[in-house]
Amino acid sequence: MQPDRYTRTISKAFGDHAKEYDENSSIQKRIAETLITYCPDFDHAPRILEIGCGTGHLTHLLLGKYNNADFVITDINSDMRDVCIGKCGNGAHTQDVEYHAMNGEYLDPNLGKFDLIVSGMTVQWFQDTECSVEKWKNFLSDNGQIHLSTLGDGYFSEWRDAMMRSNVKSRLLLSPSLPKDMQTQMLTLTENYKNAVGFLRHLKGTGASTSLPNTGFLTTKELMRVIKSYDEKYRGEMTWKIAIGSWTP
Numbered sequence: 653m654q655p656d657r658y659t660r661t662i663s664k665a666f667g668d669h670a671k672e673y674d675e676n677s678s679i680q681k682r683i684a685e686t687l688i689t690y691c692p693d694f695d696h697a698p699r700i701l702e703i704g705c706g707t708g709h710l711t712h713l714l715l716g717k718y719n720n721a722d723f724v725i726t727d728i729n730s731d732m733r734d735v736c737i738g739k740c741g742n743g744a745h746t747q748d749v750e751y752h753a754m755n756g757e758y759l760d761p762n763l764g765k766f767d768l769i770v771s772g773m774t775v776q777w778f779q780d781t782e783c784s785v786e787k788w789k790n791f792l793s794d795n796g797q798i799h800l801s802t803l804g805d806g807y808f809s810e811w812r813d814a815m816m817r818s819n820v821k822s823r824l825l826l827s828p829s830l831p832k833d834m835q836t837q838m839l840t841l842t843e844n845y846k847n848a849v850g851f852l853r854h855l856k857g858t859g860a861s862t863s864l865p866n867t868g869f870l871t872t873k874e875l876m877r878v879i880k881s882y883d884e885k886y887r888g889e890m891t892w893k894i895a896i897g898s899w900t901p
């Protein structure tokens with residue numbers, strides 16, 4: 653299925669910044685280090701599907717943890733996937749590691765079954781996260797599990813507050829709804845970007861600056877008001893609220 657215009661815009665934004673993603677994504681790396689702790693041990697060689705590998709923060713950890721697994725590693729954007737291949741390749745493995753450019757909302761039905769499906773900081777970009785994650789269950793083997801990280805309610809509260817105080821409507825992505833039978837744990841991380849420009853540079857450098865669909869762009873005047881308001885009160889502090897979603901049978 654051809655991705656729609658918004659999905660193509662998201663994919664292009666990531667692809668355009670594939671080479672700078674790593675130097676701007678220390679927080680995504682910390683989130684991957686938490687997500688991997690939710691992934692179970694297996695008493696057999698598992699098949700593992702990763703959705704939205706990006707440049708491979710989580711992939712690297714997965715290849716290290718499961719050195720006897722078969723992997724299918726995917727991302728919608730082939731430039732991100734290619735950086736991941738260059739960085740992670742087969743790891744130290746002799747087993748099968750396949751890489752594909754694929755939309756996680758419309759997985760290839762021929763992928764087969766997996767013991768584990770994992771996805772780091774990707775599903776907030778989906779058109780319909782709940783429905784897509786629900787469909788992933790069809791790709792699980794008996795006792796298969798899903799573990800993912802995504803944006804949780806109230807993320808970037810400092811930026812939201814600055815927008816509110818500046819009378820500017822938020823264009824931030826909504827934190828996605830997950831299937832009701834998924835267990836969710838919240839993780840709170842803080843990062844200091846020195847100032848608003850440092851924060852915006854981080855978002856741009858990770859390809860994550862696409863706004864919510866149909867909300868238009870901030871005008872320069874609006875943006876300047878938000879930057880001023882944020883810098884006066886928060887001086888680079890930013891709170892990341894992360895939801896870790898787990899589905900186990």
Ligand SMILES: C[S@@+](CC[C@H](N)C(=O)[O-])C[C@H]1O[C@@H](n2cnc3c(N)ncnc32)[C@H](O)[C@@H]1O
Nearest residue numbers: 666680704705706728729732755756772774777
């Ligand atoms: C914020 S990055 C996270 C990358 C990596 N998992 C990490 O934790 O650093 C989000 C990734 O999701 C990918 N992505 C966005 N929409 C996607 C979709 N519909 N299907 C698969 N991947 C998608 C982007 O291309 C990007 O590489």
